Amino acid sequence: MTLRDQLQQLFAHLPGLTSDPAGSYSYSLYAYSDDALTAAQLAAIATAPGSKRDAFYEQLDDIFLIWADEAFNALMDDLHRAWCETSAADNDALPWADVHDVAHDLIQETVTFTMDYDHFLQQxxxxxxxxxxxxxxxxxxxxxxxxxxxxxxxxxxxxxxxxxxxxxxxxxxxxxxxxxxxxxxxxxxxxxxxxxxxxxxxxxxxxxxxxxxxxxxxxxxxxxxxxxxxxxxxxxxxxxxxxxxxxxxxxxxxxxxxxxxxxxxxxxxxxxxxxxxxxxxxxxxxxxxxxxxxxxxxxxx
Structure with a gap:
């Protein structure tokens, strides 16, 4: 079993991930109840030329990138923790420093982050x-x-x-x-x-x-x-x-x-x-x- 296969097995137990038959995963970026677009963001939507809905998505781009980056780091931490727990009794297990890059690439290639747009549409x-x-x-x-x-x-x-x-x-x-x-x-x-x-x-x-x-x-x-x-x-x-x-x-x-x-x-x-x-x-x-x-x-x- 390759290192990537070992890591992928651990994915099934990580919180927040939903798998599909193709071996990919999705992770929903949920908003807190008090998360809301600011007055400046609403003004930018209202005054934008063209589709206002397109302007809405554009205003959330920066928020999405921040939240996706935070979620990515959280997944890395969860995978790190899971790897350490499963390899604690295995003297031949690789240290996390040797696993980190493979884990990073695995998350980057297989996980799609999705935004909870509906929360903001209900504002x-x-x-x-x-x-x-x-x-x-x-x-x-x-x-x-x-x-x-x-x-x-x-x-x-x-x-x-x-x-x-x-x-x-x-x-x-x-x-x-x-x-x-x-x-x-x-x-x-x-x-x-x-x-x-x-x-x-x-x-x-x-x-x-x-x-x-x-x-x-x-x-x-x-x-x-x-x-x-x-x-x-x-x-x-x-x-x-x-x-x-x-x-x-x-x-x-x-x-x-x-x-x-x-x-x-x-x-x-x-x-x-x-x-x-x-x-x-x-x-x-x-x-x-x-x-x-x-x-x-x-x-x-």
């Missing part, structure tokens, strides 16, 4: 979905609907995403105009909340934003499929300015689910877009982002 991410119906061309000032004074007319630009949302909720531009114009309590909870949201803005650049949480895997699928997304009426929603670190009360009350066409959706992990995060600006806890995504369906385009 919760906190996504701010800015709705851009053309109001980005006005630096989102098209949602500044409250006149500077009672003498100024109410203007609702056609590119306003608040106007788009109003129509999504089953109301008309005239309904929104009357609510802003008269500044009185509206029978519509939604329209009244839009008025209050507009009245309480702290900057002039205010993007209509939905705040949701989902798994990273669901986020990657959504973006790469270029899918429309539907969120429930319980979704946190409001006017947000990530560039100046301001906004309003983020308390628009939806009366029905909202479907956001992919062409209007500009999602970003909290803190990635602009200079400020919602969490830091408002001191929001993670429960502010709601797990309220109902469906993602392929965009007709």
């Amino acid at each position: 919760r991410v906190y996504v701010n979905i800015i709705v851009n119906t053309g109001d980005s061309h006005t630096d989102y000032t098209a949602n500044d609907l409250i006149p500077a004074s009672d003498r100024d007319p109410v203007q609702i630009p056609p590119e306003s995403s608040l106007l788009w949302l109003t129509r999504q909720q089953g109301y008309t531009r005239r309904d929104l105009y009357r609510t802003i114009m008269h500044q009185t309590a509206s029978p519509s909870v939604f329209l009244q909340s839009v008025y209050e949201e507009c009245r309480n803005v702290t900057t002039v650049m205010n993007a209509l934003t939905f705040f949701v949480t989902m798994t990273l895997g669901d986020y990657l699928d959504w973006i790469d499929r270029r899918a429309d997304i539907t969120v429930s009426a319980d979704t946190a929603c409001g006017l947000w300015d990530p560039w100046a670190g301001g906004g309003s009360t983020l308390d628009i009350v939806l009366e029905k689910p909202v479907t956001i066409p992919f062409q209007y959706a500009e999602p970003a992990f909290d803190g990635v877009r602009g200079s400020y995060s919602v969490a830091d600006t408002y001191g929001m806890l993670r429960r502010f982002w709601t797990d309220t995504v109902l469906t993602t369906s392929l965009a007709s385009a």
Whole structure:
């Protein structure tokens, strides 16, 4: 029996290895429960061109190499220990120094290390979905609907995403105009909340934003499929300015689910877009982002 054959026999008893009929082995690199991609890694995924899932795998390349190297060394230690135990009573057994290189080559040639990608795909991410119906061309000032004074007319630009949302909720531009114009309590909870949201803005650049949480895997699928997304009426929603670190009360009350066409959706992990995060600006806890995504369906385009 060759030295390599002797070592291969010991492999069957090493922890973490799974053998196959061809004589090869696999070793799964499992993550700890608190292992997670960093904010910088998530930002790199979100801003990468092309496939976001490919960018996800690229971000894990360095982690994989580190973990695989650690696992390789652990296997070498286990094999060293097993060799010493089985050869302790054999005076003719080779010392480990003479076995080391053969053991190293055996592991390198027969063991495939696999990453536990699913652990990271299940990581919760906190996504701010800015709705851009053309109001980005006005630096989102098209949602500044409250006149500077009672003498100024109410203007609702056609590119306003608040106007788009109003129509999504089953109301008309005239309904929104009357609510802003008269500044009185509206029978519509939604329209009244839009008025209050507009009245309480702290900057002039205010993007209509939905705040949701989902798994990273669901986020990657959504973006790469270029899918429309539907969120429930319980979704946190409001006017947000990530560039100046301001906004309003983020308390628009939806009366029905909202479907956001992919062409209007500009999602970003909290803190990635602009200079400020919602969490830091408002001191929001993670429960502010709601797990309220109902469906993602392929965009007709």
